[in-house]
Structures are given as structure tokens and as C-alpha cells.
Amino acid sequence: MSKFTRKGKKGTPAVSTASLPDIIFMLLFFFMVVTVMRQDDPKVSISKPNATETEKLEKKSLVDYINVGTPIDTRFGTEPKIQLDDAFAEVVDIQFWIKENRDRRDEAEKPLITTSLKVDSDVKMGVVTDIKQELREAQALKINYSVNKGSALDNN
Secondary structure, three states, X not given: OOOOOOOOOOOOOOOOOOOHHHHHHHHHHHHHHHOOOOOOOOOEEOOOOEEOOOOOOOOHHHEEEXXXXXXXXXXXXXXXXXXXXXXXXXXXHHHHHXXXXXXXXXXXXXXXXXXXXXXXXXXXXXXXXXXXXXHHHOOOOOEEEOOEEOOHHHHO
16 A cells, blocks of 8 residues: 655645736727717807917816807807807806806816807907806906917908
8 A cells, every 4th residue: 555645735826917918908998999088069160369479278177168159050040159068058158157167176176267268250249248247247257268379460
């Protein structure tokens, strides 16, 4: 009769992590392809005026855009319309829109919020004045006008 001895207790083999980087990169590429950056679809046509003294906004995540121009779709008419996010709005809707945008942000960011007016160069100043009045009443006092960089004479 022979004796069999165990030379030690063998454990389970370790899990191979050789394919882990492949899986991580595959997930990374998947999310890069599937993710869409949120941008508002322009519903109004805007030809911004030219200006010589311009400054670039530093933090664009703190900017709320109000677009004003003639609708791209002629079913909505040819008069200038106001676009807030992805929908047409009236001047009286601006205060509520400003309040909603403020409530979505952190308390520390609220004083840094800028409202940018993207206004077509053919829009009458009365519409812009009405919008500015609503912004004043909503306590949105940091206003910016979006323009193209260039000489004001180039626009004529």
C-alpha cells in the first residue's frame, strides 16, 4: 500500500484581469457615440450684428440664451418671435423662464448667471426693450448681446 500525501492546499486561480481594459474602452466608446450634447434647435433665423469691442464669455454653462428673430418655419409667420430653449414664447413668459433656470442651478452659481440675447439685426428695438424690461423685473440684471466680431461698417 502506498501513501499519497498532499503537498499543500491549492486555492482557486485568480480572476484574469487581462480583458478589463478592453471592456472599459468598449464602454467608453459606446457612451461617447451614444451621448448627445444638449443644444437648442434654432427655430428662428438670426443674423447677428457686427461689433468691434467684444469679450468672450468664460463659463458658458452659466449663460441662458434668448433668441429673437423671424421663424425659420413660415407656418409661424414672418414677424419676429422669441425662442426660449426649444419653444416659442411671449415676452410675459420670460420671468417664469428665468425663475426656472435659476432654480435648476446651485446657490453659489445664481449670482453668476448671464442672460445672452441673440437678436437678429433686423428686429425692431421695441421688442428688445420689452425683453430687457421683463429681465429687469425678474432681477436678471447681467445681460449680454451675442454679436459677430468685426467692424460695425461690415454689416452694411
